[in-house]
Amino acid sequence: MPEQVYRGTVLAGENFEPIQAAVIVENGIITGIEEETAVPPVWISPAFFNAHTHLGDTVAMDCASNGGDLAALVTPPNGLKHRILAATPVEQLIAGMKASIRTMRESGTAGFADFREGGIEGVRALQEALEDEPCLPIIFGREGGEREAHGIGISSVRDVTDAEEQVRRARASGKLVAFHAGEKDPDDIDGALAYDPDLLVHCTHATRDQLRRIADAGIAIAVCVRSNWILGVTRGAEHPPLQTMADLGCTVYLGTDNVMFVQPDMLREMCFCDAVSPLPPEWILRAAVGGASLGGGRSFDIQIGNPAHFVLIDARRSALQYSTNPIASIVRRVGGKEILETVICRDCE
Template identity: 45%
Template sequence: MQEEILEGMAFIGEEFTPQNVEIVIENGRISEITERKTTSTQWIVPAFFNAHTHIGDTVGMDTKIDRPLAELVAPPNGLKHRLLRETPARRLVSAMQDTIAFMKATGTLGFADFREGGTSGVDLLNQAADPSVGMVIFGRDGGEFSARGFGLSSAKGTKEEEETVRLAKAAGKLFAVHAGEAGVKDIDVAFSLEPDLIIHATHFTGAHIREAADCDIPIVICPRSNWLLGATADSRRPPVREMLDAGCRVFLGTDNAMFVAPDMFAEAAFLQTIYKIDSGNILRMMTDGFSLLGRRNRIEAGGPADLLLLDGGYPGRWTQDPRTSLLNRVGSRGITRVISGWNTNSL
């Protein structure tokens, strides 16, 4: 049996309550948590799940944003798709490996990726995988059948699209769709396809929010990408506060690695600054995406030991609100170690 004991201030349970504790880890799981006085300046945080990425796009990192969103990213001939087609497979795998390593180093131990390129595109991401980082791959163009699910760029309402969704669901696959990123015209048709996950929802109305809540469809928001790519310049878009108040499950993602670094701490700090969302809700958004893997990531007895250890010395001496200081002052630069109890990679 492998055992390790950690000491420090841990962010415990559903409310991420900061407590000075001793944590016993046995065989990749938390076996015991004991409240105790400690002189340790270590902070212990549940690892994050990045609920929406396009990490193949790393090959076009920091491409100039000099054209409309559709010309940059829309299939089949947006700039990113041309870059992906032109990039050799070995280079794509290397780029995705680097980005997975970056995500892990900045606190992410699970992610959901929209993978272009059909079956071969899914295979390339599997080649890039780190077994300590959980993956949910949403394929397309046939790749959905060798992945965890089908990822639709935007719903158009065609018969072919409806049939593709039907076949994916019949094969037991999840279905995720971008909706409401640049406007409202694709939202109703997206709901008609009964998705398991909606990406962006930047321009959701109150009626759309109620439908997502009533149908228990999780929403992934990607605020930095929305602002950078011109989908919004308004702290009411996406309507995050209204989503939370309606009882929606809201996950956090970083979107396109071409334009946005997949650092969940940076995404959280932006969300808190622009949208004024409280730290507890943001921490839930940063971790609840693990449900896509059938997992729950909280610091609690019996839970997985998917943890971040951080240097909390400076804020720990002065903070009045450790959860806010974690997101806005410590950040990914404070990480001293990433512990993964997750050793089985998943499509």
């Protein structure tokens, strides 16, 4: 593959330092970042990683547009979404997931972590949806699907009776372990922590003591702020307690959760998170990028030696060209029309 050069204002390194530069890519790897005095009004940001999705729910999009009782909608095995998934032909399920994967890529997302229902067949359906799509997945299977996935995605410890055995099998196979926990109250967080998971999803109502334990254990948290609001499990900046998570040094990633309720668009997720939390844009952008590390320490940061996973944003397509702070504007203002390209090196992984 010939050398490729991308010029613009680059959010470089772990700190997203804005520099005018040319990013040089050879065989999908960043081999140079060379500062230049004049570059086009294009922002080059690390691509986003959606740390929690349920892409199968694409076929149930807005079937409960006014929200509703959380348990009735999403609790396995007989929640509304599970009944819809069971009744959907596999070809339609695959087509829906493929459409949502394309939506993510077109809005700057290069990878995602999905809880995939339907056992091995469900995991295989997502794998088929990913064919010819460069997005980088981490698949958490269920109901036996974890055997062909990267890990196991367990619903609340309230919902399963054999969590210990499921975790034991997953660990024996070297798989990742993720739990939903703390979405509607804190009562299932301690139970999930007992299994030392790699990822907790939500922690919307986690207490300070629980978050301290999570931080000390180095367990990542995927927060889904828009979904929490839509489902009525929060109505304020205290839930999820993002500021406390930040203060205690928790590793926090952003996810969009069920496509049934929320478009898998990380630009919208960042904007909403910024609107309802007191955290700075730099923290929010890090949370939108950092989930890539769930895949064995992978990094989307723009630095020499890393695979090329970044998004090109054309500031000329709107008033963004007058921004004095590209990081804040990416978090608060960028929409799909400004996305020029999402560069993803699938062969580098």
